[in-house]
Structure formats: C-alpha cells, structure tokens
Amino acid sequence: MIRRYGLFISGLFLAAALPLQAQYKLTLNLSNMGIHSGDRFQVRVVDRETGLETARHTLEAIPGDHFSVDLWALLENHSYNVDFYADFNGNGVYNAPPADHAYRLDISNVGGDVTLDFVHDTGFTDIQFPGSPDYAVYEGTWNGYWHNRTFDTQGDISAEIRVNHDSSRFELNLTTSGIFGIPDTAHFSLHAPFTGNEDSLHIGAPEDWTGGSTVKTGSIKGSIAYPAFGYTLNTAGNFGPGQLIARYTISDARGEFAEGIILLNKDANTSVNDPQKPGDGKQPEALTLFPNYPNPFNPDTRIRFSIARSTDVRLTVYDMLGREVGILLDDFREPGIHSVTFNGSGLASGPLFYRLEADGQIFTGKMILSE
Numbered sequence: 001m002i003r004r005y006g007l008f009i010s011g012l013f014l015a016a017a018l019p020l021q022a023q024y025k026l027t028l029n030l031s032n033m034g035i036h037s038g039d040r041f042q043v044r045v046v047d048r049e050t051g052l053e054t055a056r057h058t059l060e061a062i063p064g065d066h067f068s069v070d071l072w073a074l075l076e077n078h079s080y081n082v083d084f085y086a087d088f089n090g091n092g093v094y095n096a097p098p099a100d101h102a103y104r105l106d107i108s109n110v111g112g113d114v115t116l117d118f119v120h121d122t123g124f125t126d127i128q129f130p131g132s133p134d135y136a137v138y139e140g141t142w143n144g145y146w147h148n149r150t151f152d153t154q155g156d157i158s159a160e161i162r163v164n165h166d167s168s169r170f171e172l173n174l175t176t177s178g179i180f181g182i183p184d185t186a187h188f189s190l191h192a193p194f195t196g197n198e199d200s201l202h203i204g205a206p207e208d209w210t211g212g213s214t215v216k217t218g219s220i221k222g223s224i225a226y227p228a229f230g231y232t233l234n235t236a237g238n239f240g241p242g243q244l245i246a247r248y249t250i251s252d253a254r255g256e257f258a259e260g261i262i263l264l265n266k267d268a269n270t271s272v273n274d275p276q277k278p279g280d281g282k283q284p285e286a287l288t289l290f291p292n293y294p295n296p297f298n299p300d301t302r303i304r305f306s307i308a309r310s311t312d313v314r315l316t317v318y319d320m321l322g323r324e325v326g327i328l329l330d331d332f333r334e335p336g337i338h339s340v341t342f343n344g345s346g347l348a349s350g351p352l353f354y355r356l357e358a359d360g361q362i363f364t365g366k367m368i369l370s371e
Helices: 002-011
Strands: 023-031 041-047 053-059 067-075 080-086 101-107 114-119 140-148 153-164 169-177 185-196 200-204 210-216 219-226 231-239 243-252 255-266 300-307 311-318 324-333 336-343 350-358 361-369
Touching (some): 041 067, 053 219, 311 336, 324 336
Parallel strands (some): 023 114
Antiparallel strands (some): 041 080, 080 101, 153 169, 169 185, 231 243, 243 255, 300 336, 311 324, 311 350
C-alpha cells in the first residue's frame, strides 16, 4: 500500500533538482469586470529572468463584476510579469487590443504571498498571449523535491513523463525517496489511461483508490481516496511548460493531518523523444533536427538538434522568399544534443524556415513568428 500511495502522491508532481526554497501564492483580484461577464479569461505568469511561463489559468466564462484567481506560481526573490486578457471579441483566442482587453502587471523580488488588485480600465497592453502548449511539451525528464511542511520532511524526485494521445496512456517512471519517512530510494512505474485532449486530461486513480486528477490549461486539481485506510489526498496547483508548484493535503475522518508543497521544473536539456539523454552513456545514433519550441513564438524560440559525430554545423534562418535573415551557428560541434535560441525581434511576423547543415546532410523546419 505504501508503494502505491507514494506513487500517486509523487507521480502527479515532478520537479527539478534545486535547493529547497520558498514557494508563494499569487492572488489576482479583479473588479469592475461586468462588461466581460461570460467572456473567456486567461492569465499566465512569466518569470522575467528566464522568460519561462510558470503558471497559466483559464476561466471559460467570467462569472461577474468581481472575481479572484489563485496561482501557486511564485518563487522567493524572483520577479514576474502577470499577463491576462478577456476574450472581448469572443473568437476563443487572443487578439491584440482593442479586439480583446489585455493587461500586464509586474511583481518584483517576491518575499511572500502576493495579492494584486486590478480595476478594469482601457489602458490596454498587447501581451502577445501564446496559445496553450500541447501536453507533448511536458514530455521529458523532470527532477526535484517534495516538502512536507507539517512534519518538516522532504525528498528528491526524478522522473520521465510521456503523454501518449494515440493510445490515451499517461506514462510515468519515477524515482523518489523519503516517502512516509522511509529513507530508501523507491522506483515506480505508472502507465494509466486518461481521457481528454491537448488542452485538458483526466488521470484516473490507481488500483484500490477512488477519484482522480484533472489537468487543464495550466491548472491541476485532484482528490483521491484510499477507502481501506480512510485517507484522502487533495491537490491543487498551477504549471507552465517548465515549472509546477502545487500544494497537497492529506486527511482522514478527523480532518487534515499533513500538508506540503512540491516545486517542479523540467530539465530543458532532455526529452523522452530524444535519441540520447545526457547521462545515459550513449551518443546520438543519427543527425536529428527537432521541432522548435515554442511555435508560434515571439520573440524567442529554441531550436535543438543532435549529431552522432564531430562535425562542422551551420544553422541558418530564411524568410518565405528564401532570403537569409540570420546565421545562428557556423562552427565545429562535438557529438551530442545542442540547443540554439533564435530571436525574431525586428522581423515581420509570419512563416520562417530554419536549415541545418551538418555531416553532409541538410534538414529544414518551419516556424511562425507571431504578431
């Protein structure tokens, strides 16, 4: 039972190997929003230093004049942009103001829970809100820790995660330590069916448990129970393509008896789809050009490739007319997986093409610079 219990608690949250640091909640209070009653609302939090989207939340319909959104998204001493918009034209996607009403608030040097109060006005900002990332973005290697604040215990987590839409399977291979105070390292595998699509999925509870967890447009919320022992685990959190922060509570018939936080970051250098994962002792078997991410993008996107042997590498970007608009790399590289960032500032929005030349081979990819 302990193995099964630890698996599901830990399996819902995956993190990066970081020193234990404080995690805080953002509360966004909005008022005078009556003009947008029934409109779709989206908010996301972006770390200003890394450019990483750390959390996202969607309301399919604004409930009325006043409402609030809670986001577990803040790390101590970090600074953030809080971007949000109301889908005023009702087409289901973000459009620059005044078609949609969009805003940006700032948070600097987080030192605790943060509350932002916003009153609707016409001081719009074009926040260039990107579409929701497909869950394939979350596939890869994740490392980190959980912290039980009630008993002041913690443990490391390392995992690989895959969401297979073809077979509707959620696949997790997990290594963790310290579950229920047991110091031994434990290894788990979870291959569970799910229902949903690119924006939302529901993961059922393991055998002998009831309930499940829903993952939707940047939010995680779940409740599972173990009837034989009378335990219930409740979880709530928010995530972006590379980070998740969530709070969990454990309760029985007498009420809550434990609570904690889990901080999650994705290892940007690995993916379960990569031909080689750093640290596994293997080299890539072939030259591979991976799709850029994010795509569409503005202004930055990351282009990754692998090479099987030492060679000269040239990576260039062209516009639709075939004109070269940037040389991202023209140098000698050793075998392995490599990453280059492209900045599209100053270029017109629209399709662009990137071309990889290495070891006598040529590969191309297409990307979209959004407005």
